[in-house]
Amino acid sequence: xxxxxxxxxxxxxxQYRLWSFNRESLLSLRSTTxxxxxxxVRAALHAQKAAEQEQxxxxxxxxxxPQEVDCLSVGEExxxxxxxxxxxxxxxxxxxxxxxxxAVQYLKRFYLSxxxxxxxxxxxxxxxxxxxxxxxxxxxxLKSFVSKLPKTTAEDxxxxxxxxxxxxxxxxDVRHPHRGLEGGFMELLALATGKGQSGPNNGAxxxxxxxxxxxLDPANGGNKKSRSAKEVVQRIQDAHGKAKEILKTSALLTxxxxxxxxxxxxxxSLFVADEPLARFYVDSKFPTPSTMKPTLLTTLGTCxxxxxxxxxxxxxxxxVKELKRxxxxxxxxxxxxxxxxxxxxxxxxxEGHEDGLDxxxxxKRKLERERSEKEAEDIxxxxxxxxxxx
Amino acid sequence: MAVSPVVTYxxxxxxxVTADKAKSLxxxxxxxxxxxxxxxEKKQGGxxxxxxLNHETKEKYVKDKKLGEGTYAIVYLGHLKADPSxxxxxxxxxxxxxxxxxxxxxxxREVKYLQELSHPNIIALHAxxxxxxxNLNLVLEFLPLGDxxxxxxxxxxxxxxxxxxxxxxxxxxxxxxxCHENFVLHRDIKPNNLLIAADGEVKLADFGLxxxxxxxYRLMTYQVITRWYRPPELLYxxxxxxxxxxxxxxxxxxxxxxxxxxxIAGNTDIHQLELICQAIGTPTEENWPGVSKLEGxxxxxxxxxxxxxxxxxxxxxxxxxxxVGVDLLMSMLALDPRKRSTxxxxxxxxxxxxxxxxxxxxxxxxxxxxxxxxxxxxxxRGGEVEDGRGDKVAxxxxxxxxx
Numbered sequence: 204x205x206x207x208x209x210x211x212x213x214x215x216x217x218q219y220r221l222w223s224f225n226r227e228s229l230l231s232l233r234s235t236t237x238x239x240x241x242x243x244v245r246a247a248l249h250a251q252k253a254a255e256q257e258q259x260x261x262x263x264x265x266x267x268x269p270q271e272v273d274c275l276s277v278g279e280e281x282x283x284x285x286x287x288x289x290x291x292x293x294x295x296x297x298x299x300x301x302x303x304x305x306a307v308q309y310l311k312r313f314y315l316s317x318x319x320x321x322x323x324x325x326x327x328x329x330x331x332x333x334x335x336x337x338x339x340x341x342x343x344x345l346k347s348f349v350s351k352l353p354k355t356t357a358e359d360x361x362x363x364x365x366x367x368x369x370x371x372x373x374x375x376d377v378r379h380p381h382r383g384l385e386g387g388f389m390e391l392l393a394l395a396t397g398k399g400q401s402g403p404n405n406g407a408x409x410x411x412x413x414x415x416x417x418x419l420d421p422a423n424g425g426n427k428k429s430r431s432a433k434e435v436v437q438r439i440q441d442a443h444g445k446a447k448e449i450l451k452t453s454a455l456l457t458x459x460x461x462x463x464x465x466x467x468x469x470x471x472s473l474f475v476a477d478e479p480l481a482r483f484y485v486d487s488k489f490p491t492p493s494t495m496k497p498t499l500l501t502t503l504g505t506c507x508x509x510x511x512x513x514x515x516x517x518x519x520x521x522x523v524k525e526l527k528r529x530x531x532x533x534x535x536x537x538x539x540x541x542x543x544x545x546x547x548x549x550x551x552x553x554e555g556h557e558d559g560l561d562x563x564x565x566x567k568r569k570l571e572r573e574r575s576e577k578e579a580e581d582i583x584x585x586x587x588x589x590x591x592x593x
Numbered sequence: 594m595a596v597s598p599v600v601t602y603x604x605x606x607x608x609x610v611t612a613d614k615a616k617s618l619x620x621x622x623x624x625x626x627x628x629x630x631x632x633x634e635k636k637q638g639g640x641x642x643x644x645x646l647n648h649e650t651k652e653k654y655v656k657d658k659k660l661g662e663g664t665y666a667i668v669y670l671g672h673l674k675a676d677p678s679x680x681x682x683x684x685x686x687x688x689x690x691x692x693x694x695x696x697x698x699x700x701x702r703e704v705k706y707l708q709e710l711s712h713p714n715i716i717a718l719h720a721x722x723x724x725x726x727x728n729l730n731l732v733l734e735f736l737p738l739g740d741x742x743x744x745x746x747x748x749x750x751x752x753x754x755x756x757x758x759x760x761x762x763x764x765x766x767x768x769x770x771x772c773h774e775n776f777v778l779h780r781d782i783k784p785n786n787l788l789i790a791a792d793g794e795v796k797l798a799d800f801g802l803x804x805x806x807x808x809x810y811r812l813m814t815y816q817v818i819t820r821w822y823r824p825p826e827l828l829y830x831x832x833x834x835x836x837x838x839x840x841x842x843x844x845x846x847x848x849x850x851x852x853x854x855x856x857i858a859g860n861t862d863i864h865q866l867e868l869i870c871q872a873i874g875t876p877t878e879e880n881w882p883g884v885s886k887l888e889g890x891x892x893x894x895x896x897x898x899x900x901x902x903x904x905x906x907x908x909x910x911x912x913x914x915x916x917v918g919v920d921l922l923m924s925m926l927a928l929d930p931r932k933r934s935t936x937x938x939x940x941x942x943x944x945x946x947x948x949x950x951x952x953x954x955x956x957x958x959x960x961x962x963x964x965x966x967x968x969x970x971x972x973x974r975g976g977e978v979e980d981g982r983g984d985k986v987a988x989x990x991x992x993x994x995x996x
Contacts, residue, residue, distance in 0.1 A: 212775060215711050236642055316642035336693075338702050340804055340811075345694040361695040363725045368696060370643040373721035373729070375705040551727060584984075 213464060217374035222312055222329040224461050232315055233277045240318030241274035244538045249271055251539055274536045275320055279529045284314045285456050285514050286526050287324035291332060292455070292516065298351050302314075306335035307455045308377045313370035321538045322366065327354055330363040338375040362548035377460075380450055380469035386438065387469060388443045391484060399487075422477035438480065446474035453513030463506045471506035599780040650722040653731055656683055661929075661968025665699065668968040669733070680735040681719060684971050685728050699801040700729055706777055706800040707731070716788060716798040718736055718784030728734055732809035737791055738796075738959050739786055739966045741850070742784035747799035749852045749959045758850045759786075759796055759944070768797035770842055770936035772992075773836040776806040782842035784849060793954035799973065807833070818842060820865050821858045825876055826930050828866050830889030837930035840939070844925030853909050866891075881929035901928065917947045 209295030211220055224232070275283070288307045311330040334340075349357050368375075393399040397413040407415070409564055416435045416505070421427055422442065429435045449472040455517050472483040481503075489496045518526065541547065542575065656669040666686045673679040675961055686700045707718035715735040741761060745753050765787060772779050780802040788798045807813050811830040818824070824841030826834055848856035857872055859865025870876070875898040876884045884890055907919045914922060921944045924934040934942075945951070 207774075215709070217708050239642065313643075316646070333695070337696070337698060338705055340807075340813075357693070361693070364695040365723065366643075369647050369723060371699060372643065372646065373704055373723075374708050375707050498996060548727075551725065 208352055213445070216378060217372075218377060218378045218460075219464075221372055222461060226458075226462065229458060232440075233280070235552050236314075236316055236318055237277045237280060239318045240538070241272075241536075243540075244274055244536050245272050247540045266357070272536050273532065275318070275529065275533060279532070280314070280319050282514075282526060283319050283529050283533065284324055284559060286518065287328050289514075289516050289518070291328050292452075294328075294352075295332060296588050300332065300336060300341060301338040302332070302335040303377055304343050304381070304451070304455055305339050305377045306332040308460055309367065309371060311458075311460070313367055316399060317370050319368075320536050321531060322363065322539050322544070323533070323542075324538065326359070327363050327367060328546055329360045330367050333360050334364060334367060334375075338489060353507070358545045358548075362545040364549065365551075366544070368371055378465045380454060380465040380472070381447075382465050384443070384446055384469040384472065387473065387484065388439065391439045391480070392436060392488065395432055397432070408486070416483065417485055420479040422479060438477065442473060442477035442480050446472040449510055451476055452516040453510040456516065457509050457511055457513045459506060462509070463502070467502055467506055468510075471503045471510055472505055474507040475510050500572055514550055594874050605625070605682050608630065645721050651724065651730075652721050653720070654681065654683065654722075659968070661972045662967060662975050663748045665970035666972045668971045670735075680737075682733045682735050682967060682971055684731040684733055685724070686731070688726065688728055702868060703800045704729065704731065706803045707733075710772065710775060710777065710800075712768060712771040713773060713794060714760055714796055716796045723921060732792070732970065734796065736788040736796055736970075738789035738793070740785045740970055741787040741795065743851060743960050743966065744789075744872075744958060745784055745853050747960060751960060753958050754949075755915065755918065756949040756952040757957055758847070758914065759918075759949070760954060760957055762847055763945060763951050764795040765797065765843060765846065765952075766936065766939050768795075769836075769839050770940055772797075772803075773782075773839070773936045777803055778806065778836060779803050779839050779842075781819060781822075782846065783822045784846055785817050785970065787846075788967070789959070793957040798970065801973075803977055806835070820862065821845065821855045823865065824930065825866065825869055825928055826884055826887065827883065828862055828869075828889065829876075829887035831887055836932065836936055839937060841930075841938070843936075844922060847914075847922050847925060848911065857960045869928075870899050872902070873928060875899045876928045881932075884929070915944075917944045917946065920944070 244413060248467055262389065280572075291306050292303045295301075295306060310327060313327060313331070329352055335347070336348070337345055345357050345360060347394075349355055349360060352360075386493060390399065394409075394412045395416050397409045398408050399412050413432055413435075417429055419427075419429070419435075422438065427487065429438055445467065454468050454472060463471070470481060471486070473484065478552070482500075485496065485503075515522070648929055653674055654671050656671045658670050660668045660670050660682070664687070666684050669683040669685065671683040673681070684881050685727045686697075700849050703719055704718075707716065708721070711717065714835070716736065718731060719734065720732040722730050722732070744753070758883050765782075769779065769782065779797065779800065781799055782797070786797065786799040788796045790796060802817050813834060815827045815830045817830060817833075818827060818838060822842040822845045827838060845856050854966070857865065857868045859868050870893075874880065875893050876890075877883055877893070879900060885892070903921060904916075904923065908916065911919050911922055920941045921934075921939065925939065925944075927933040
């Protein structure tokens with residue numbers, strides 16, 4: 204009977220079904236979003252200008268030809284989104300919300316189908332964080348959440364929530380690599396202390412594993428080999444700390460979640476932290492020879508490179524300068540119709556209410572209207588004769 | 594299963610699938626934007642991809658008639674526009690004007706978990722879309738034959754035996770196993786959350802109280818699961834717990850299916866605990882090491898303690914399940930959650946392969962709850978029950994104490 208594997212289960216997740224891509228498809232999706240947003244910006248600015256001209260005077264109705272708007276490129280959009288992801292992480296740290304990883308992924312997912320030119324990340328950020336506190340069982344009341352944010356009202360947080368959930372395509376589950384790393388860490392410690400169990404097809408005994416680990420090449424080109432099991436334990440702890448840091452930063456800021464599975468991500472973080480140790484761990488899982496192993500190692504290699512290429516969670520001056528330039532540019536190419544999110548939200552709710560109302564309520568309103576109309580007609584009171592007649 | 598923590602699936606086929614999917618997404622967007630180019634309508638040009646996808650989903654379904662309405666949701670019968678003979682239930686979650694914190698927790702939980710869990714014994718969520726007024730609409734599987742509670746209660750009209758109980762319990766067991774395998778706790782298992790499909794298949798519904806397994810040291814609330822189905826550890830205020838809470842509920846449902854009345858039906862939480870002591874035995878440090886450390890544990894006089902009931906007591910009450918069935922029932926109702934069976938152990942139990950064989954789902958007794966019943970079942974929010982049985986309602990989640 205075919206057995207359900209962890210892979211089968213992962214493939215049923217929305218993270219796999221809706222949020223996994225390859226590099227090409229990811230880029231093409233972002234380009235489409237960028238183009239369509241730029242189109243929207245141009246159309247909106249054009250309309251705005253036309254309206255202004257019409258209002259100001261009809262004298263120079265030929266007007267000046269519409270100025271071409273300089274819109275953000277896909278790359279610029281990306282840099283801006285990553286910057287606000289970093290901001291989100293900082294803010295979440297400050298408030299001690301352990302849900303920042305989810306909030307950051309919400310932003311990254313949202314900006315696959317939305318452009319910063321339409322919705323500024325600064326305005327989506329609080330909403331993403333707040334939604335993450337709700338989806339990750341860290342619910343704090345909106346009131347106390349807002350009190351921690353500078354210059355933000357409750358409305359500012361809630362108004363974009365609907366847009367956000369729509370952009371997330373109503374999927375809230377994010378599968379993170381953190382738990383996998385903890386499991387691998389515990390396994391490695393067990394192997395190092397001679398309590399390990401080998402993979403299903405690997406015949407090595409616990410003591411053989413323990414010996415192999417002492418003999419491993421030093422991490423990242425160092426020259427000091429471990430001499431004892433105790434030193435191996437220290438080495439594992441160091442690697443664990445480094446890998447954990449990578450998962451908290453690079454894994455979130457790069458496209459790792461879109462391109463790789465959580466297990467691939469944590470294994471790759473271990474590769475970055477201590478490659479010989481990571482290779483040993485993978486070896487312990489496979490029978491020799493295995494056809495799957497080389498494929499896996501190639502995947503882990505490319506993922507590790509991606510993690511190494513991550514934008515820093517602590518941007519340098521030159522990067523900050525570049526971000527300022529982009530933000531300035533964005534100021535001129537924002538879609539004027541989508542700036543007032545609170546207003547849009549209110550309008551949508553109103554609009555919807557009109558067509559989504561129950562018949563009962565509609566009827567009630569009609570009666571009220573009729574009554575008030577009558578009252579309005581009778582604004583000077585009923586006809587004198589009637590009054591006298593009473 | 595789940596032997597290796599390494600995802601070693603052939604990366605090539607992985608990539609292919611994702612590429613195909615991405616392509617279809619890209620193709621879809623293109624075709625839409627092409628359509629948009631034709632009429633230069635301002636509004637459509639400014640519509641972002643997500644908005645268009647939502648619109649597309651919404652356009653796929655047609656709402657037919659209202660099946661039921663509660664404070665939390667309105668349920669409609671609907672169908673696919675492309676296939677008028679198809680049937681779906683559309684649950685429109687009302688925007689709660691009292692709740693100013695945006696999307697409510699019940700709605701978030703329900704959507705979050707149903708999006709992830711695809712299993713024949715869990716109600717299928719076909720799609721989610723929002724209507725203009727920002728209401729969430731859940732397109733759910735159409736389940737017209739009522740729920741297990743209806744069948745249990747109709748002891749005059751519906752006759753069933755061990756083979757039927759085995760079939761229903763098997764379906765429930767698979768649903769719970771699948772939740773736990775995906776690290777999800779349901780936290781509200783009870784007969785009226787077990788809906789019945791047209792072909793007799795039982796489907797676990799109502800994920801309004803569900804949550805993911807907690808991280809180590811992260812507290813959870815104990816105010817979950819409808820009282821009659823709530824395990825002793827929650828009644829004692831445990832803040833760390835596992836899938837064992839759902840297993841206890843399964844045990845009480847198993848017992849109820851045989852008895853045809855709720856097995857342990859307390860009027861208050863204290864009463865519930867008293868009844869558990871009588872029916873199963875008094876929890877003590879001997880049969881449940883560590884129980885006295887739970888916040889809400891109440892010590893018992895030595896003389897007042899009821900020893901843990903032996904198999905003979907169960908055989909006398911649940912004999913129709915047979916001795917092997919009674920073993921299974923007892924393993925689900927172990928006081929100490931660590932000694933309780935896991936969902937997986939339940940599926941591996943001998944009972945399933947012991948005579949009689951479970952009834953084929955097509956041959957299971959049906960009552961035909963009809964459309965209204967489905968409307969009633971779906972309009973509830975997590976933990977909510979029908980009028981008149983309000984005392985059974987799981988108390989409202991108190992998030993303030995969850996920190």
